[in-house]
Amino acid sequence: MSPQKSWPDVESHATKRVTFGLLDAHPHRYSTPLVYQLGSHRFQMLLGRRPYESIRNDFHVPFAVARQVAPYTWDYSDPYHQALQSCLTRDPSQRAAASDVVERVGLVVALSEIRRQLLEVEERNLTGRIQIIGDIFEDGSGVRSRGICDGEGVCVRYSNNISASDGNGILDGQILNIKRHVRIWGRLVHRNIEAFRGWALNVEERRLRVGFISTWRESVAVRRYLQQNPSADRRVLVRGVAQGLFYLHSEGVVHANIHPDNVMIGNQGDPYLRGFDFSYDHRFEVPPYGYYDGLHHNGLQRFMPPELLDGSIRVPTQTSDVWAFGCVSDTH
Structure with a gap:
């Protein structure tokens, strides 16, 4: 994405689902x-x-x-x-073509539905207020870009493309995951947790995505930081990550995705956790939709506890977080 590009304001006039009857079944x-x-x-x-x-x-x-x-x-x-x-x-x-109409209207209806449901759990809608000032880049925790919102630096992390043509069941599952992500992260406030700013909706080249917005911090993942600063006091870093994890668990939250790319170190040596895609509150919520299906395909088995690897449990727990923390703490 070229510099100085703004996300368009994609607020929709459509307020309810539209179906095409028989046209849906055989669009061609x-x-x-x-x-x-x-x-x-x-x-x-x-x-x-x-x-x-x-x-x-x-x-x-x-x-x-x-x-x-x-x-x-x-x-x-x-x-x-x-x-x-x-x-x-x-x-x-x-x-x-009928297929083109179905796709375009489906995207708009999905956009309207996601906006409505996200506003139910988090009012910080930044759609149309984000100006991208740097190229999109990908790291071990997803696709991101740097931007400006209301004069302040922000980091935009993009969701996967949301498909409105795979059936309402899949779309509803995607919305459920996004709502949980925003609801959990939006309530977390701690110096060792990435600061949430809001969310934004984006449609570009008929791709619908959600941007999860955080405050911009000059930082690198822990492994790169240690390579650049071999004399850093690792005990201080481990303590900061442990404090962030303790805060999450005191709030009833299971992080569920702790690995080195989700442990960041700021330019002042301040560690913090990020990556709340799969986090959930074990006191009130069922485990995340579709988590187990993708768990073994993201290359993070090294940080999974034995009970997840052998199938004894299906989703991570707070004790799983502790195991992953122990693995990350010994990362070189």
């Missing part, structure tokens, strides 16, 4: 006339009036079409209405 089987009918029908639903509403006699409609009168006049520029407008292009060769 339908011709452009049917797509045109789809657009007209959906605008009729949205606007509460028929196509060519000003023409009272149906027999006069073909004459209006010959004069290139549009079925609707609109003053909307949001992605939802743009997707529907693409159905009403006069040139059939330029008209959107």
